[in-house]
Amino acid sequence: MKKVPYRTQISTFFGIFAVVLLLTSNFSFAQDQAVAAAETAEASAETTAGGDAVKGKQLFNQNCAACHALNRKMTGPALANVEARLAEEEGLDKEWMYAWIKNSAGMIASGDAYANKIYEEYNQAAMTAFPTLSNEDIDNILAYTAAPPPAPAQAVATVAAPAGGAPTSGITNEVILGALVLVFGLLVMMLILVNTTLRRIAEANGVVVEKAKAEKRTPIWKAFAQNQFLVLVSTIFLLLASAYYAYGWMMQIGVDQGYQPIQPIHYSHKIHAGDNKIECKYCHSSARVSKHSGIPSLNVCMNCHKSIYEYKGNPEGPTPEDLANGYTNEFYTAEIKKLYKAVGWNEEEQRYTGESKPVEWVRIHNLPDLAYFNHSQHVTVAGIECQTCHGPVEEMEIMYQYSPLTMGWCINCHRETNVNVEDNAYYEKIHEALSEKYGVESLTAAQLGGLECGKCHY
Template sequence: MKKVGNHTSFSRILLFCLALSLSFSLTSFAQETAAPAAAEAPAGGAAAPAAGAGDPVKGKELFNSLCAACHKLDAKSTGPALRGVADRHDRAWIYKWVHNSSEMIKSGDPAAVKLFAENNNSVMTPFPQLSEGDIDNIMAYTSMPIENGGGGGGVKAPVVDPNANGGSSNALILGALILVLGVLIVMLVLVNRTLRRVAASNGVVIVDEPRLSLWKAYAKNQFLVLVTVILLMLASSYFLYGYLMQIGVDQGYEPVQPIHFSHKIHAGDNGIDCKYCHSSARVSKASGIPSLNVCMNCHKNIAEFQGDKDSLYVDHSKEFYTGEIKKLYNAVGWDATAQKYTGVQKPVKWVRIHNLPDFVYFNHSQHVTVAGVECQTCHGPVEKMEVMRQHSPLTMGWCINCHRTTDVKVEGNEYYAKIHDELAKKYGKDKLTAADMGGTECGKCHY
C-alpha cells in the first residue's frame, strides 16, 4: 500500500498559532499600559493666587452659604458682582456695610447711598454675626483671579476610563476564541485532505452522487409542510396580538421639549423634591405643569450653569445649559442685566409625556398623599433621567397588578382603619391590598 504523508506538519501549525497568540497578547498589553501612562502624567495645577489678609478657602464656604443667593463673582445679580470688591472700597467701610448696610444708608454715607440706588434699592441682609476675620476671608476669595476654563479648581488630571482594563481583557478573550476557531478550521481542512489522500492511495474512488435539492425534498414531505404552516400561523397570531396590544402604549416616549430641563441635575444632583415643582400632586387629580415662577425662585440668581462640565451627571456642555436658562428668561420676561421683569412674556409649549385615555380616572392626591406612593414607583428613576420619558406602560394590567400587590397603609387614617378591620376579619388576614378593598372594581377607575 502506498504510504500517505502529511506534508503540512502539525508542529508548524502549532508554532504559527503560538506566535500569533503572543503577538496579539503583546498588542493588548501595550494598549493596557497606555492608559496608566497617561494617568501618571502630572496634573500641573495652576499656582494658587496670592491671598490677602484672609483664607480664600474658608471665604468660598462663607460666600456660597451667605452671599451666593444675591451675589455672583463676575456678573450682576440682585446685588453687584463681588470679584475685586476689596479694591473698590475701603476695608473698614466694607466691615460696616456687611454688618448693617441699612444703618449706613440712613446715615447718608455717599458710597452707601450710591450703591443702594445702583442696585434697584435692594436692601442687603445684615450680617452682624460675621467677624472681621470672616469678612477678610470672603474678600480673599473674591480677590482671586478668574481661572482659565471657567469652573473647577485649576487644571485637571486626565480622566481615565475605569473600564479600560476590562475592555482589553474582553478583547483578549475574544481574540483567543477567534484563534481557537481558526485552528479548528485549519485542522478540519487538513483532516479532509489526509482522508482523501488515504482513499486515493487505496484505490477508492469518491463519487459525488446527484442529490435532490433541499426545497424539492421539503415540498414532497407533506408532514413537514403541515407543521410549518401551523407554526407560521401561530407565530403570525402571536406577533399580531402583540402589535395590537401595544396600540396606545407609549412606554419609552421621550419627546424634545422647548426648554431642555434636566431631571438628572435638578432632582438628582441638587436633590430637589419632585413635589416642590409638581406641588398639586399632593392635593389634586393632576400633578400639574410647574409655572415659570417656580423656576425663577432659583434661577433669578442662577443665570448660568455652575456645575462641573466633567461631572458624571452632566450630558451637555456648560454653554448648552446656560443657553437653556436664557430661554427661560426670554419666556418669563426677565432682564438679567437690569435685574427686573420687562413685562413681555412668551408661553412655553411643553410637550405632554404621560397621557391616559379620557375614560380612565386617576387621582394623584389619592396615590401620593393617601397611599404614600413614591413618584419613582410609576415614573421610574426620574433623578437619573436627563430627558424625561414615560417609564411605565400605564396599561390596565400594570395598574391592576400594582393594586393586587400593594398593601393599603392605614396608619393615621381612621376611615381606612375601620374598613380595614372589617375586611381583615372577612378575609382572615392582617394586611389588605388595594384589590381587597375594591381596587380592581371597574367603577373605581372608569367612568
C-alpha cells in the first residue's frame, strides 16, 4: 500500500509537541525548586548575637534606615558588624550599645569618650534616642547588622508573575500559544497536502476540475457614479462631516489636555504621592499661600534623598507594565544620582560641594497670560483637592495635563460647585441675603460673582 505523504507530518508534530512538554515541565520544576529554596532560606535565617535577623531587618528599616546604611556612611556611620567592630576596636560591650541607642544625649553628657568622639565626628548632631526599643529589639537589630538575612530569590525573569505576585508554575501562556501556532501551521500544511493529493487522484481518473466562471458585473464605483441621488446625499454628508471635524480641530488650538513631556530627571508621582503617601502640598507648599503652586526646589527633594540614595522597590514587586517600560530599581536609583549631581551632593563624604547645576524642568500646566488663577484661593479658601483639577496624580508615573483648563471648563465648575458656608460668617451672611431675595438653597461660586469677566481677565 502506498504511503500517504501527510502521515509523516503528523508523526513529526507529535514528536515536537512531546519535546516541548518535556522541556516545559523541567523548566517549571526547576523554577519551583528555586522559589522553594529561596523561601526556605528566608524562613530559616539563623539567629546571631542572641537576636533574630529577620525581625531585626524590619526594626532597622523602621528606626535606623533614615540615617544609617549597612555598608556606607550616611547621616550616621555604616552599621555592618557594628557590634563586633566596637568590641574589637574600642572594647565596648553590648551594655554600652543598649545605653547609647536608648539615650545617646545622656551618654555624651556623661563624658563617655567614644560617645563624644562620634558626636564631634558627625557635626555635633546627637543621634535620636530610642527609649521605646527593648534590649531584645536591639539584639535583633544587631543580629541583622551582623548577618542580614538573604533577600528572597526572584523567579526567572523570562517568566511573568501573576498579579498577586506569586511565582508561576507549570506551562506558561507563551509556551501554550507557541504550541497552538505550531499545531495550526501543521494543520494548514496537512490541508494543502490533502488538496494536492485529491487533485492528483481526480486527474488520474480522468475527472476534469473546472473553475467557476465569475459573472461580469458593473464595478461599484461606476454604479455609484450613475446614481445621482446617492452622489448628492454622499456629497452633503461629506461636507457636513468635514465641517464638524474642522470645527473640532480648531477648537482644540491652545488646549494641551494630555500633554506629557519627558522631564530631565524622572519623577514618579506614583511612587511619591501614591506608594509613599506624600501629601501634595509638602512639595508644592506655595499653593497654600500664593497664586502659583511653584516647582519644588531641589533642597526639598534632598530632605528625603539625603538618606534615600537608592530605590529598593515596592514591597509588592514591580508590575509587568513597569518592567515593560524599564522602570526597574536600577532605573530609579540612576535618577537619584542625577539629583545628586544637580544639587552638588557628595555621596561618599555626605556634604554639599557647591557645584550645582540647575534642572531645566518642562512646564506642563500653562494658562495664557490673559487668564488669572490663584491657587491659594482654591486650595486654602475653597478647600479643593489637588486631584479635582490635576486628576489622579497618585497613579501617574509620568505627570500629564489631566483637565482641558478651558474657560468653559472653569465656568462649569463655578456653576456646579457649592461654597462651604459653615463656620464662615461672611459667606453665611451672603447666603442668607440671597435666600431671602431669590430663595436659593445653596451658594455656588457663580452666585458669588464667579462668572464675571473681571474675576479671571484683567
